[in-house]
Amino acid sequence: MNPTDAGRRYFxxxxxxxxxxxxxxxxxxxxxxxxxxxxxxxAYISDAHIQHIEGTKFVRNWDRGLIRAVxxxxxxxxxxxxxxxxxxxxxxxxxxxxxxxxxxxxxxRHPLHSVMGEHDYYLDLGEYWSKLFGPHHYSFDxxxxxxxxxxxxxxxxxxxxxxxxxxxxxxxEMAGLDNPNGSPFMVGEKQREWxxxxxxxxxxxxxxxxxxxxxxxxxxxxxxxxxxxxxEVQAILAPFEKVxxxxxxxxxxxxxxxxxxSFNAVMxxxxxxxxxxxxxxxxSAMPVLTVPMNRADPFFERDATGWQFIDMNTGRxxxxxxxxxxxxxxxxxxxxxxxPEDRDFQDPAKRIPPQDHY
Amino acid sequence: xxxxxxxxxxxAGLVGAALAAEKATPSPPLGLPPLPIPADNPQTPEKxxxxxxxxxxxxxxATGDVACANCHEARKAFTDSPLHVSEGIRRxxxxxxxxxxxxxAYFDSxxxxxxxxxxxxxxxxPFLNPVEMALPSHEPILAIVRTDPSxxxxxxQVFGKKGATITMTEVTKAIxxxxxxxxxxxxxxxxxxxxxQSDALTPAQKRGFDLFVNKGxxxxxxxxEQTQALFTDxxxxxxxxxxxxxxxxxxxxxxxxxxxxxxxxxxxxKVLADKRTSELGRFAVDRTLEGLGxxxxxxxxxxxxxxxxxHDGSLKTLRDVIVHYNNGGVTKxxxxxxxxxxxxxxxxxxxEPEIDDLVTFMEALTSPEYAGLPxxxxxxxxxxx
Numbered sequence: 108m109n110p111t112d113a114g115r116r117y118f119x120x121x122x123x124x125x126x127x128x129x130x131x132x133x134x135x136x137x138x139x140x141x142x143x144x145x146x147x148x149x150a151y152i153s154d155a156h157i158q159h160i161e162g163t164k165f166v167r168n169w170d171r172g173l174i175r176a177v178x179x180x181x182x183x184x185x186x187x188x189x190x191x192x193x194x195x196x197x198x199x200x201x202x203x204x205x206x207x208x209x210x211x212x213x214x215x216r217h218p219l220h221s222v223m224g225e226h227d228y229y230l231d232l233g234e235y236w237s238k239l240f241g242p243h244h245y246s247f248d249x250x251x252x253x254x255x256x257x258x259x260x261x262x263x264x265x266x267x268x269x270x271x272x273x274x275x276x277x278x279x280e281m282a283g284l285d286n287p288n289g290s291p292f293m294v295g296e297k298q299r300e301w302x303x304x305x306x307x308x309x310x311x312x313x314x315x316x317x318x319x320x321x322x323x324x325x326x327x328x329x330x331x332x333x334x335x336x337x338x339e340v341q342a343i344l345a346p347f348e349k350v351x352x353x354x355x356x357x358x359x360x361x362x363x364x365x366x367x368x369s370f371n372a373v374m375x376x377x378x379x380x381x382x383x384x385x386x387x388x389x390x391s392a393m394p395v396l397t398v399p400m401n402r403a404d405p406f407f408e409r410d411a412t413g414w415q416f417i418d419m420n421t422g423r424x425x426x427x428x429x430x431x432x433x434x435x436x437x438x439x440x441x442x443x444x445x446x447p448e449d450r451d452f453q454d455p456a457k458r459i460p461p462q463d464h465y
Numbered sequence: 466x467x468x469x470x471x472x473x474x475x476x477a478g479l480v481g482a483a484l485a486a487e488k489a490t491p492s493p494p495l496g497l498p499p500l501p502i503p504a505d506n507p508q509t510p511e512k513x514x515x516x517x518x519x520x521x522x523x524x525x526x527a528t529g530d531v532a533c534a535n536c537h538e539a540r541k542a543f544t545d546s547p548l549h550v551s552e553g554i555r556r557x558x559x560x561x562x563x564x565x566x567x568x569x570a571y572f573d574s575x576x577x578x579x580x581x582x583x584x585x586x587x588x589x590x591p592f593l594n595p596v597e598m599a600l601p602s603h604e605p606i607l608a609i610v611r612t613d614p615s616x617x618x619x620x621x622q623v624f625g626k627k628g629a630t631i632t633m634t635e636v637t638k639a640i641x642x643x644x645x646x647x648x649x650x651x652x653x654x655x656x657x658x659x660x661x662q663s664d665a666l667t668p669a670q671k672r673g674f675d676l677f678v679n680k681g682x683x684x685x686x687x688x689x690e691q692t693q694a695l696f697t698d699x700x701x702x703x704x705x706x707x708x709x710x711x712x713x714x715x716x717x718x719x720x721x722x723x724x725x726x727x728x729x730x731x732x733x734x735k736v737l738a739d740k741r742t743s744e745l746g747r748f749a750v751d752r753t754l755e756g757l758g759x760x761x762x763x764x765x766x767x768x769x770x771x772x773x774x775x776h777d778g779s780l781k782t783l784r785d786v787i788v789h790y791n792n793g794g795v796t797k798x799x800x801x802x803x804x805x806x807x808x809x810x811x812x813x814x815x816x817e818p819e820i821d822d823l824v825t826f827m828e829a830l831t832s833p834e835y836a837g838l839p840x841x842x843x844x845x846x847x848x849x850x
């Protein structure tokens with residue numbers, strides 16, 4: 108079979124799965140991946156932003172988002188092989204936040220892998236996070252796929268170590284948006300060296316999935332939808348035939364293809380980005396933002412948030428977004444165009460019109 | 466803005482049609498939109514009278530003593546208040562509180578979980594449900610309407626059908642036509658909001674209305690629009706009632722349900738037979754995560770006279786209902802919040818006087834037809850140890 112035929116076969120199977128998944132979100136659709144024993148799925152929860160108020164009080168909205176995603180992930184049948192948490196478990200990196208978030212995540216009935224977010228990192232540079240969730244960067248192999256987890260939220264040493272009088276202020280400065288005192292995210296030279304070594308032994312035909320918190324591509328610097336050394340990291344990944352980068356941080360669906368690298372963003376369980384000015388009817392803990400989102404029901408806090416399950420049946424990531432108060436969506440690699448696409452969304456008739464009144 | 470503009474266009478288009486149809490269909494009561502009537506089931510006085518007779522006929526049950534009207538009693542605003550859950554054949558209990566027929570004509574779907582798309586379809590199911598009227602099939606009904614002379618002539622007059630040509634289609638069309646006559650508006654709230662009568666509400670009720678649309682967040686699901694109010698969004702929400710009792714068993718119950726691949730007719734039997742399955746709510750119909758523990762938003766018209774409340778009748782008074790919402794979707798303040806709770810349900814920080822005002826406002830939603838019935842408001846003044 109030539110590569111085009113193989114691609115077409117996967118495409119058709121993917122299309123079937125799409126229809127089934129939208130009617131039966133509890134049942135992952137079983138797809139052929141060469142050897143049936145190698146089929147697997149995993150779930151991805153991200154950006155919970157658990158926020159401590161005082162004592163035992165935490166922001167209820169963020170708690171509910173993570174609790175619900177965990178409870179729903181536990182209902183998936185067949186079971187996902189593991190769950191990724193994509194970073195920003197905490198809002199300001201404190202022990203109470205990481206402990207509280209960790210407690211909610213402990214209800215997961217599946218093995219958990221975690222990615223570092225800037226909100227987890229910049230208070231104590233990931234020390235307490237590491238005690239709970241392990242190393243900042245690592246790799247593992249699972250059923251023929253090589254998974255890499257990077258800490259992509261590092262920045263210049265001068266900014267991290269020499270600029271701020273307190274750790275708390277450092278955390279707050281990095282948490283700000285459009286902040287002139289902020290600093291761009293990066294993977295950094297040391298970790299890039301590690302990545303090169305890690306990938307040396309991996310055959311170029313092995314599907315590679317990289318998890319990072321920030322996009323390993325440059326989208327918008329002011330909100331750190333950005334990784335300063337993205338091109339260098341991409342160059343390390345470029346020789347592999349099938350590379351998938353999955354990132355959090357942006358709280359919205361994004362997808363892109365650069366060379367052989369497919370990029371997919373995941374939803375947050377906390378809040379959508381951007382969101383309308385009217386999203387918060389009452390006083391809330393939402394960060395101040397100036398750009399309105401074109402929809403999101405101001406009443407239903409879960410609207411425009413969600414989580415996702417992912418199948419790896421073609422060695423490419425197929426993202427299935429579980430979206431509250433909305434139509435579930437699927438972003439899958441389309442071999443015909445060579446890039447990830449939301450095929451349903453291509454049809455203008457199927458798009459949800461923007462909300463222009465509140 | 467957009468909604469209003471669309472409505473006005475629609476209204477302008479309807480004027481012509483409305484004038485032509487004026488004699489056949491009376492204009493809706495104050496506060497309600499024009500009555501939606503299916504093209505294949507027009508209203509006629511004869512059909513409505515036939516529907517009423519069918520609705521009240523106890524012979525359409527295994528024991529000959531349960532009619533539709535048993536649980537939807539006209540003098541109780543078409544409910545079986547004060548029962549928590551309905552009592553059917555041989556005094557067997559179902560799992561759900563009888564929803565009123567009044568204004569059901571405006572609902573997009575029927576039953577608490579919306580498992581039926583229309584009044585016509587809905588009327589088919591209670592006849593066969595083992596805890597309601599418990600017939601083995603619809604045949605005994607057809608045998609009666611085909612042979613009983615008091616039915617035969619009317620069916621021929623209304624549908625031009627007699628004998629074996631009469632089917633459940635005609636029976637349910639007549640019942641639905643009768644149910645579509647049970648529409649009531651013109652409550653003190655309607656006279657205040659849509660009738661320009663500024664003294665139709667008391668000061669406490671006016672404060673309650675303000676809480677209803679603002680701090681209480683009620684209006685987000687119990688819709689009130691510029692020119693009408695159905696007090697429902699016709700959607701399904703998990704508000705933390707019932708599902709809390711089965712929280713730990715949701716994976717097992719939901720899993721079993723998916724495996725069984727039940728048809729909607731089977732769903733009808735399962736959910737009324739087993740309380741635990743019942744609490745899955747909308748999930749039993751749409752099988753989505755969003756449907757877990759979710760039930761249809763009921764209208765609030767005449768709500769003060771239809772106690773008790775919620776799909777399982779678990780809350781005794783309107784005050785209990787407000788307290789449940791005020792606690793953020795839990796009946797007792799310190800109970801755990803349901804994992805699948807719908808977004809939008811959160812603590813409201815209403816004060817005691819504010820809760821009283823809201824309850825008093827809901828008493829202003831009673832139409833004149835039911836004004837004399839006992840109130841289930843449970844305002845503070847009435848609650849005495």
